Amino acid sequence: MSEQPDVSAFCPKGDVLVIAEQILGDLQPVTLELLGAGRILADKMERNLKCLVLGHNLGDIPQKLIEAGADEVFVADDQELYLYRTLPYRRVVVDFLESLPEPPHTCLLGSTTTGRDLAPRISAHFETGLTADCTELDIGPYDHKNKVDPSKIGLYPNCLYAIRPSFGESLKARILGPWKNPQMATTRPGVMTPNKNEPGRKGKITSVPVNLQPDDYRLIVADTVREVAKGIKLTEADVIIGGGYGLGSADGFDLLKQLADVFENSAIGASRKVVDLGWIPYQHQVGQTGKTVRPKLYIACGISGAIQHRVGMSKSGLIIAINKDPDSPIFKFAHHGIVGDIYQIIPEMIKQFAEIQSGRGVKAVVGTH
Amino acid sequence: MSERIEYDLLLVGGSPSNLTLAYRFLELAKESGKKFSIAILEKSKDFGAHILSGAVTNPHIIEKVWPNYKEMGFPIEATCTESNFSVLGTEKKWDIPPSLYPKSFDKKGYLVLTLSYVVNWMANQLQEKAKDVPNVTIDLFTGFAAHSVVFEDGRVVGVSVTEEAKTEEDYVYGKFTCFGDKGFISRDVIDHFKLRDNPQIWSVGVKEVWQMNESAQGKVWHTLGWPLLEGTFGGGFVYGMKDNKLTVGMVISLDSQDPNMNPQQKLQEYKKHPFIQKLINGGKLLKYGAAVLPEGGYYSLPKKFYVPGAILLGDALGVLDVKYLAGIDRSMECGYVGAKVLHDALVAGDTSEASLAPYQKELEDGFVIKESYKNRYFRWAFIENPKLLGRYLPDIAKSIDKSNAWIGMLKVGFKNPLGATKDGVRSLSLIEGKIDIGPIKYVEDYKHIIPAWVPPKYDEPQNYEKATIYSRVDAVFYASTKYHEGNNHIDEFNANTCVRCIGTYEALGKTTPCVADCTAEVHRVDIIDDVRKHGMSLENCVHCRTCEIVCPEVNLRVKPTAQGSGPDFLGL
Amino acid sequence: MSAGLNIYVLVKQVPDTGSKAGLNPDGTIDRAKAKRMLNPFDRFALQAALHAKRTYGGKVTAISMGPPPAVEILLETLEHGVDEAYLLSDRRLAASDTLATAYALYKVLNFIGKPDLIFCGLQTTDGDTAQVGPQLAERLGLPQVTYCEDFHMEDGKVHARRIIEGGYQKVVAETPLLITVANSYHPLEYKSFRGAYRVRRLARDQEEMKKFIHTIDLDLVGADPDRTGLKGSPTIVAWTEKVGELGGSCVMHEGQSAHELIQEVILASALNQFLVPSSSTK
Structure with missing residues (x-):
């Protein structure tokens, strides 16, 4: 059994496929990011970047996908696909993949409520590997030596490296599954870098047949509601902008609200002291309460970081603190501390964040290398 | 539809008293071989999580229950090797010569304990022991409080385990219920059976544990004076523990005249004293907590220690002895005595009220109530004569800062040539238990509050490290x-x-x-x-x-x- | 009372995130060293399952997969009111990825009965993938509602509200159905005294315990061992690297213009990952 298997058979050809996501005709930004990441992977292997989009009356979306980097776009257009539903989408994707002469090498979806709903169904159907919520993707070799399954031993030249934080995010794990294509991954929205848009870029647009089965109608969507109001509960917010005594007055919260509006799923928090002062209603108090608040990002503005405040926020993912006083206790606790005046720092932040959102501005590359 | 949940013994509170009772009961049941069931309700998530004490204790009862407790891993922070009783001025400290203070303040040879760990250990011992006594089923319910007492026909028959009990589904029954709580629930028993003539009076203990750079293991200080110089009964304590840990705490009576007596801030003021500063500066605060202590003593004891279907133990009874600064051993003794009485009653199949009478009798005949009786006027002496703490102690404290405590003591004598001798002697006699003035009458703590009270001004310690002080x-x-x-x-x-x-x-x-x-x-x-x-x-x-x-x-x-x-x- | 719903809830024992758990050389978690707890996300699934039982009648069965100590969390589910539990415990399951896990659970469900409703937590705190639920639904050929934050039943159908980006969807689904429950669903109610009492009685009587907590293995459920464990997993953790402790080591940014400070912070903290490009909803 020591003989090495012919590994060239494992990572044969196959392109990189991105499954696009649109909601009510809105192409989701994560799709553009996936095309950015997918382009790099495809170029590394000298393969094509393909994109499958499902929906109804998709208008110029296929062309947009080409301009965002896809070489070929497959369009499944059917009124039954107007709204995302697991089973019909699953049916179309499975049929599409089975119709290909060979499976794609890599298949990428966004780590959204849709992508995380659909991708596991596809992976389970094809019994292929899927890595969730990646923050980096790459292609590289892998020398597998584990003897548990001798048939898998070997040096694999082109593997998808699906890289994701794991276990409380203090570890990064590189997850590989080169034995079967497509190698699947979902990526965290906002992480990958989209390609530069190329207006007028040419590519092939191919229609995909839609053949739904009676079983696919076991779930119907009664209503889709997109909430415009920013009534996000603190406990559910991904981003919390916290304000403290350092704001100087209740008016400071207006500025914080502007900052919060930059983010999706954000909420305003406040320290106990300013709640007591009546600057903001009680339900905004963060810190030591019965609830655990665990935003992915916490920006503490003018909060000194009384210990009971710190414990309440200790589950936050990334903590950025802004305070005039370099000795403020909040800096013992934050990941990044900005020493400065809130009224200078925050407007600048809002400005630069807006630049990033419009595709300009500085941007740390945490996506594909 | 669902069955009635009933145990032979229903223990309310994972207290030293109840855990001792259960352990002792297992030993007795092992001998008798009879079948029994026990349940312990502990409101906190883990045994020990809601208990807090100084604590320095005489190990005599621990030894009685677990003769080889040291080999069994009983958690000991230190054995007291140096016991001090001191008075603090605002800057200096005067260690009173041992000949001048009551022997009860000498703690040499006693154990310094973290009571929460002890209680946790006791619960573990109980579970271990239970494996050895298959005729007893013992169920430990952490995270479940007794929310109210269930009375039926003039008898305690159990407790409710939900906050808003509606039906019997919410009740747990016990042939006997043992209240080892701090009054959260046992006060309803005392009220229901009208067991109290004198109110209970209380102190609050506030305590911090510090990680220090050096070891003070085995050193024990009890202090009077700063920052209690306005007449409130109480004092500070500092215990050196293993692993360079240090306990700093205060016990402050809640019968203070000051309507704004903030115990946590008093503790911070205490910590500003150079004596404490020297110990904690550069260290790290690990834990903080507070708990009240019943300190009425003998005259606050309920008329009966038992009622039909239930007994009262430890703080529920109020056996803490302020003069000896001792509660743990007395509580454990309640459990030790209670176990035998309850075992005998259950073996005899007699659940009458009379079957519990030996519980009170044995406690009264033992050291718990005998010493409580002997020290019955200790706390009273300070209530009766407010000058002891309101004037004499501040005078002594001031002279300590001027480097001569003896002069301070003399001044106390000179300023009040008659008073000091007359009420001073009487107070001393009460403190030492040498005279009998008959029954005394406490009033509830809050009644001592003087709303417009003006606190006397004292200098504060000036040189302290800000980082050691906590809001x-x-x-x-x-x-x-x-x-x-x-x-x-x-x-x-x-x-x-x-x-x-x-x-x-x-x-x-x-x-x-x-x-x-x-x-x-x-x-x-x-x-x-x-x-x-x-x-x-x-x-x-x-x-x-x-x-x-x-x-x-x-x-x-x-x-x-x-x-x-x-x-x-x-x-x- | 009619036969009622056959409700299953899938639970997992995970390392207590409050404690520092080690990793095996292969990148999987060293479960022996870690303190353990019920996956916090599963608490919402458990609440949903118990709610379904209390409101519509039926029976709740908890299923877990893991080494023998995982029986602790099954006992915990019983304290909360679960009727019966199964633990799939088999050495050959070690190092299963989500696909292999979903396969094993699929075999368990086929073995123990016909479900009406299957509840899963949104994801686990140790794996964080949110994949097992949908992969299991695929194996079972069932419809699914993921990110479910509320539901009720009407005429035998499940009316559910599921989260989508920037809003929610109302869906109506037939049973049998698999639901993954979001953590915005109602928090798990406190365990009942009677549940705790029942568990303590079971714990004393191994025979009685076996009637309610069944430990089963791959052979019993007829699973192909080659499709589980490392062998049956299409993915492996090739390697891991530490990215450093969070908290306690603040990177300070000071002494420059606000403009430079913010640029520096964005680059150093990858703040841009939280920013959704403006082409989305606004």
């Missing part, structure tokens, strides 16, 4: 409180009463006592529609009950917490 809201962090959503464990009976009370105190330039005296930043004043109302941040509560005791309107009630909520005192 109340910061200190709460170190009590690791955690409450479930919807927690509502303090009742305010009448909101208008609170509005009136707040108005009364604020008109005098004071803060209302519950807000001022809270050990944990729970009570607050909210302005709602321009009215100043009482509000509570219950999520901060360390469950000490000070607010209830000092409320001048008797308008608050602290109930047992539900769902395992509350502070985490493990390590205190």
Whole structure:
């Protein structure tokens, strides 16, 4: 059994496929990011970047996908696909993949409520590997030596490296599954870098047949509601902008609200002291309460970081603190501390964040290398 | 549809008394071989998580229950090798020569303990022991409080384990119920059977544990004086423990005249003293907590220690001895005695009230009540003669700072040539238990409050490290409180009463006592529609009950917490 | 009372995130060293399952997969009111990825009965993938509602509200159905005294315990061992690297213009990952 298997058979050809996501005709930004990441992977292997989009009356979306980097776009257009539903989408994707002469090498979806709903169904159907919520993707070799399954031993030249934080995010794990294509991954929205848009870029647009089965109608969507109001509960917010005594007055919260509006799923928090002062209603108090608040990002503005405040926020993912006083206790606790005046720092932040959102501005590359 | 849950013994509270009772009961049951069932209800998530004590204790009862306790891994922080009784001025400290203070303050050879660890250890021992006694089933229910007492036909038959009991489904029954709680629930038994003529009076203990750079293991200090120089009964304690840990705490009576006596801040003032500063500077605060202690002693004991279907133990009974600074051994002894009485009664199949009479008799014949009787006037002496703490002690403290405590003591004599001899002698005799003045009558602690009280001015220690001092809201962090959503464990009976009370105190330039005296930043004043109302941040509560005791309107009630909520005192 | 719903809830024992758990050389978690707890996300699934039982009648069965100590969390589910539990425990399951896990659970469900409703937590705190639920639904050929934050039943159908980006969807689904429950669903109610009492009685009587907590293995459920464990997993953790402790080591930014400070912070903290490009909803 020591003989090495012919590994060239494992990572044969196959392109990189991105499954696009649109909601009510809105192409989701994560799709553009996936095309950015997918382009790099495809170029590394000298393969094509393909994109499958499902929906109804998709208008110029296929062309947009080409301009965002896809070489070929497959369009499944059917009124039954107007709204995302697991089973019909699953049916179309499975049929599409089975119709290909060979499976794609890599298949990428966004780590959204849709992508995380659909991708596991596809992976389970094809019994292929899927890595969730990646923050980096790459292609590289892998020398597998584990003897548990001798048939898998070997040096694999082109593997998808699906890289994701794991276990409380203090570890990064590189997850590989080169034995079967497509190698699947979902990526965290906002992480990958989209390609530069190329207006007028040419590519092939191919229609995909839609053949739904009676079983696919076991779930119907009664209503889709997109909430415009920013009534996000603190406990559910991904981003919390916290304000403290350092704001100087209740008016400071207006500025914080502007900052919060930059983010999706954000909420305003406040320290106990300013709640007591009546600057903001009680339900905004963060810190030591019965609830655990665990935003992915916490920006503490003018909060000194009384210990009971710190414990309440200790589950936050990334903590950025802004305070005039370099000795403020909040800096013992934050990941990044900005020493400065809130009224200078925050407007600048809002400005630069807006630049990033419009595709300009500085941007740390945490996506594909 | 569902069955009635009944145990032979239903133990309310994972206290040293109840855990001793259960352990001793297992030993007796092993001998008798009879079948029994026991349940222990502990409101905190883990045994020990809601218990806090100094603690320095005489190991005699521990030895009696676990003769080889040291080999069994009993958690000992230190054995006291150096015992000091000192008076603090604002800058200096005077160690009183051993010949001048009561022997009860000498703690050499006693054990320094972290009571939460001890209780946790006892619960583990109990589970180990239970494996050895298959004829007894013992169920430990942590995270379940007894929320009310169930009476039937003039008998305690069990407790409710839900906050709003509706049906029998919510009850747990016991042939005998043993109350080892701190009064959260046993007071209902005492009230129901009208067992008390004299109210219980209380102190609050506030305590911090510090990680130091050096070891003070085995050193014990009890102090009078700073920062209690305005007449309030109480003092400080500093215990050196293993692993370079240090306990710093204060016990302060809640019969203070000061409506704004903030125990946590008193402890901070205590820590500003150079003597404490030297110990903790450069160290790290590990834990903070607070708990009340029943200190009425003999005259606050209920008339009966048992009622039909139940016995009272430990703090539920009120066996703590202030003169000896001893409660743990006395509580454990209650359990030890109780186990035998209950075992005998159950073996005889006699669950009558009379079957419990030997419980009281044995305690009265033993050291617990005998010493309590001997020291019955100790606490009273300071109430009867406010000058002891209001004038003499400050005078001595001042002279300590001027480097001669002896002169201070003489001055006490000179200034009051007659008084000092007359009431001084009487006070000393009461303290030493040499005279009998018959029964005494306490009044409830809150009645001592003087709303317009003006505190005397004293110099404060000046040179202290700011980083060693904690605001109340910061200190709460170190009590690791955690409450479930919807927690509502303090009742305010009448909101208008609170509005009136707040108005009364604020008109005098004071803060209302519950807000001022809270050990944990729970009570607050909210302005709602321009009215100043009482509000509570219950999520901060360390469950000490000070607010209830000092409320001048008797308008608050602290109930047992539900769902395992509350502070985490493990390590205190 | 009619037969009622056959409700299953899938639970997992995970390392207590409050404690520092080690990793095996192969990148999987060293479960022996870690303190353990019920996956916090599963608490919402458990609440949903118990709610369904209390409101519509039926029976709740908890299923877990893991080494023998995982029985602790099954006992915990019984304290909360679960009727019966199964633990799939088999050495050959070690190092299963989500696909292999979903396969094993699929075999368990086929073995123990016909479900009406299957509840899963949204994801686990140790794996964080949110994949097992949908992969299991695929194996079972069932419709699914993921990110479910509320539901009720009407005429035998499940009316559910599921989260989508920036809003929610109302869906109506037939049973049998698999639901993954979001953590915005109602939090798990506190365990009942009677549940705790029942568990303590079971713990004393191994025979009685076996009637309610069944430990089963791959052979019993007829699973192909080659499709589980490392062998049956299409993915492996090739390697891991530490990215450093969070908290306690603040990177300070000071002494420059606000403009430079913010640029520096964005680059150093990858703040841009939280920013959704403006082409989305606004």
